[in-house]
Amino acid sequence: MTKDILQMKNAPASDKVGRYEFLAEPFHCDCVGRLFLGHLGNHMLNAADFHSTARGFGMSYLQTINRAWVLSRLAIEMKTMPRQNERFTVETWVESAMRYFTSRNFHIVGADGVTIGFGRSIWAMIDTQTRQPTDIFSIGDGAINQWIEKDKPCPIEKGGHVKMPDGAELVRSIDTYYSDVDINGHINSVKYIEHIIDLWPLEWHLGCQVLRLEIAYVAEAHGGDRLDFWRVDTGPREADVEVRKNGAETVCRARISFI
Amino acid sequence: MTKDILQMKNAPASDKVGRYEFLAEPFHCDCVGRLFLGHLGNHMLNAADFHSTARGFGMSYLQTINRAWVLSRLAIEMKTMPRQNERFTVETWVESAMRYFTSRNFHIVGADGVTIGFGRSIWAMIDTQTRQPTDIFSIGDGAINQWIEKDKPCPIEKGGHVKMPDGAELVRSIDTYYSDVDINGHINSVKYIEHIIDLWPLEWHLGCQVLRLEIAYVAEAHGGDRLDFWRVDTGPREADVEVRKNGAETVCRARISFI
Structure with missing residues (x-):
């Protein structure tokens, strides 16, 4: 995580940005009281679906037209993890959209309002019958384009290509x-x-x-x-x-x- | 599950009964869209903790005095399971309390207000340093007794003693x-x-x-x-x-x- 995070002011929320509060449930926390990263990831996926559902391109709607979002890449960078019983917030927004991929970012904020982490993700949309990628812009005549938020910072690196070197x-x-x-x-x-x-x-x-x-x-x-x-x-x-x-x-x- | 369930009217909530709404999150549902039983169990444990926390004997408080609730028995009986994205309610209340065990029941209600299941649980309280059972009535001078709800029905059998017969x-x-x-x-x-x-x-x-x-x-x-x-x-x-x-x-x- 870059040092910018510590200095960064939380950007004002716009309607392009969804904000969702979650609880670090006791049984979703590890043996030292930190939320498991897998459960944080699940909350981020929930936030993504709440955000897209509210804007007309959520999973439930897509199921009715034989489409589905498929997570292609996910990066999570955390300064600290939410603690047991902490109510934390996941902000999410669409950073960009192309015909076959869209990029969605996340900002994770602790109960005290301080940034604790960020996330980046890349999604494809598939036809659930052919399992082939489909045109994201075909949904609502390119509706996703009206929700793109280019100005909200997400100061972590994009995912690189992990190739397995010899010796694995x-x-x-x-x-x-x-x-x-x-x-x-x-x-x-x-x-x-x-x-x-x-x-x-x-x-x-x-x-x-x-x-x-x-x-x-x-x-x-x-x-x-x-x-x-x-x-x-x-x-x-x-x-x-x-x-x-x-x-x-x-x-x-x-x-x-x-x- | 007894057939009484279908006829039973939901009892009016009292302050002895906690009611908590949960979402059957998409990624907590199985391949046919039903909430996984394990996640339902987790929500029931959450409801138990919300209920006891609001009444002064929750896990976070007990941690400060080196006590913890330990789940001894759990029975869940479900007519149907919550479906993907359904908002369902878990009601929970203390049915009885003795020195070393307390009995807590659950009533699970679907989004349409219809009973979909019940649960029964038995809990002990331990000293987290000695790991030995401790006196539940020592908390708040027997405070749990003021929250006992004997009249709300829970029409499923108590758990029996499972002994493993030969042939396992x-x-x-x-x-x-x-x-x-x-x-x-x-x-x-x-x-x-x-x-x-x-x-x-x-x-x-x-x-x-x-x-x-x-x-x-x-x-x-x-x-x-x-x-x-x-x-x-x-x-x-x-x-x-x-x-x-x-x-x-x-x-x-x-x-x-x-x-």
Whole structure:
């Protein structure tokens, strides 16, 4: 996270920016009372859907026309995490939209009104029958364009391309079950975040917090797929992780760093 | 679930009864759009904490005096499950309190105001330093007694004692990690529910819904423990499950039935 964050004044909310308050529920917090990053990610996805639903392009509407948003990339950078029972706010807005991708940003604000983190995400829209990308501008005659907010800052880097260098090791394999599968029939995006963070032992997390996680979703996995986690440490508190399904195809790649 | 449920009028709320609205978030729903039972369980635990916090005996206060509520038994019986994006209500109240155990009930109401299920739970209070049971009446000079609601109906059976008959098979073993451990340092109560339900394949869940789950928590497991799941089918849509840790000690026992 850049040092700008500490100095940055929270921009005034506009109707292009959605603001949603969430509670760091006790059982969504880790053994030292911090909200799990996976649950934060889930709240960010909820905020994205609340924001898009209120503006006419949410998931429920898209389902009626055989369309769905698919999360392609997500980056989260946190100075601190919400604490147990803290009410924090997720702001979200569309930074840009192209025919096949849209970029949505997040600003996470603690109960005291101070910035605690930011997020960036990239989404595609697919036809749920053909599973092929479709034209985002076809929804409401390009309606998304009226909601683009270019001026609100999001001072974290965009996600880079994580390529797995030589030396990655297969560190864990897990099976997937009913509870891992979402309404779209795929392994839930947030489950990957949980599994990746679980590659570090409990004791590691007592002294460390995730500073930044970026994850690129490459292919969909389904219930019953076996997921292999390949990891290479790129520094004392940094690693790249690649998840493959059924011994072969890449499902997602992530880069993680801790403080 | 007894047929009384369909006829029962929702009792008027009193200040002994807490009512809390929750959203069946899209990513908390299964592949056919029903809220996962584990997430429902989490909302019930949240409702319990909201209710007890508002009345002076919530978890955050207890932490300050080295006390904690420990869930001993939970039974959930559902006619239907909340659907994706449905706003449903969890009512909760204390049915009885004794020195070492208190009984708390739940009534789950769909968005249209119709009863969709009930729950029963038993809680102990422990000293977080000695891990021993402590006197519930020592909090606020027996304050819990003023919140007991005996008249609100909860027309589901109390949990029975699940004993594992001969013939149980070891059907799965899983390792536990950072994400499984809650603020008390134990494996999260809700995680057991998820793992137990995952013993049935995805295809089973497409045609079935959990009618009733009861679970008795016998001992605490910790991050890093390996959990063994022993199952015996007691009918075409019924089973008993016992979870043991590290190849030996019983952690919890559950009885589950599907419709």
